[in-house]
């Protein structure tokens with residue numbers, strides 16, 4: 455406890471940064487990942503090819519490499535200046551969206567084709583069919599893998615510490631510089647990660663419960 | 670039947686061919702259905718009845734020939750096709766109600782999304798339709814909570830909510846327990862009497878006799894007979910139709 459009170463400021467700001475990284479990249483990758491999944495099932499071949507290429511490329515690239523790109527290569531393109539934190543959010547979003555895309559796509563595949571046919575027969579356009587009929591059902595069937603992907607994202611935020619972002623992954627370097635007890639310090643870090651994951655697990659359970667009644 | 674001769678037929682298929690790979694499923698199909706006519710399509714399993722039905726709203730694209738609905742050729746994929754489909758109601762063997770939506774929301778969805786009907790107006794119409802098919806008291810339930818017969822009646826209400834010009838039915842009672850068949854046929858018979866143009870694939874001979882103006886018999890992707898129910902059931906011309914009726918009627 456004494457370590458925690460000594461470093462309470464560090465823990466607070468670090469975990470606040472972690473939460474911020476997580477929140478922005480979670481929303482971003484859910485959006486982008488869903489759009490990519492829509493592209494991958496689109497009747498337009500160009501969209502399908504673009505979606506598939508993106509997923510193959512990004513899913514097979516180590517996360518650190520994506521970070522290196524946004525720290526060192528991207529600035530050379532001189533498009534839009536990103537600070538370290540923004541760069542981390544973009545890297546995490548691009549990386550995670552490839553996984554979300556595949557989860558959502560597998561969900562789309564569980565929706566019976568009759569649902570899409572009924573939508574088309576009623577005159578819904580492709581996007582209306584996905585938005586109102588297919589995706590809502592697809593999401594219900596992939597809650598567990600979706601939440602797993604978000605939990606992985608939460609843990610992946612610690613990679614940002616290697617790229618000048620003061621998130622929870624950076625706590626250990628400060629502790630070791632100042633000669634604090636690493637065993638105690640890192641145990642606290644791990645503990646707080648568990649605390650952050652718990653609400654996600656809880657969200658998963660309640661969504662599963664709610665949506666199991668409806669079908 | 671009563672439509673003036675100048676009006677275009679509701680459905681017009683001319684020289685339609687359809688292949689699934691090497692399989693020739695529709696062979697030079699020519700069919701005109703005038704406004705207000707009720708056509709029953711009969712034929713053995715695999716003869717192409719469902720495919721015929723599904724080409725009319727382009728759920729299955731065709732390989733050659735032309736299809737027109739109410740004088741308008743079927744557009745290729747896209748917004749225009751969606752607009753045409755909105756005018757063509759379809760009822761499936763497996764109901765295909767939207768599993769995540771309540772019955773009333775199933776009926777509301779397309780009018781609100783596709784026709785941009787205001788919510789309250791659409792709700793009023795939906796309630797009216799659910800009453801008409803006799804399941805107004807099930808409006809708030811989900812499809813899985815309804816019996817097959819109730820689900821199929823909801824599916825008919827959903828199609829009618831778009832105020833379609835023509836209704837296609839692909840074996841609407843084949844997935845139902847026997848005791849639920851009649852409640853669905855009753856709704857369809859009423860619809861037929863009200864003047865709806867209908868193309869109905871079914872094995873229900875009672876419905877064909879009672880509600881149809883015309884019977885089409887298909888075999889191996891071809892229209893083999895095209896006559897009135899009375900003629901077809903009392904004096905089928907082709908051997909294949911005789912054979913088919915023999916099998917059906919002994920059951």
Ligand SMILES: Nc1ncnc2c1ncn2[C@@H]1O[C@H](COP(=O)(O)OP(=O)(O)O)[C@@H](O)[C@H]1O
Pocket residue numbers: 689692694712713714715716717718719720721
């Ligand atoms: N999507 C498909 N792909 C390949 N073959 C199909 C497909 N749909 C139907 N068929 C084949 O086309 C033929 C006609 O099928 P269908 O129109 O369903 O007949 P029916 O409704 O009269 O039983 C059958 O031989 C069937 O196996």
Ligand SMILES: [Mg+2]
Pocket residue numbers: 718719720840
């Ligand atoms: Mg069939």
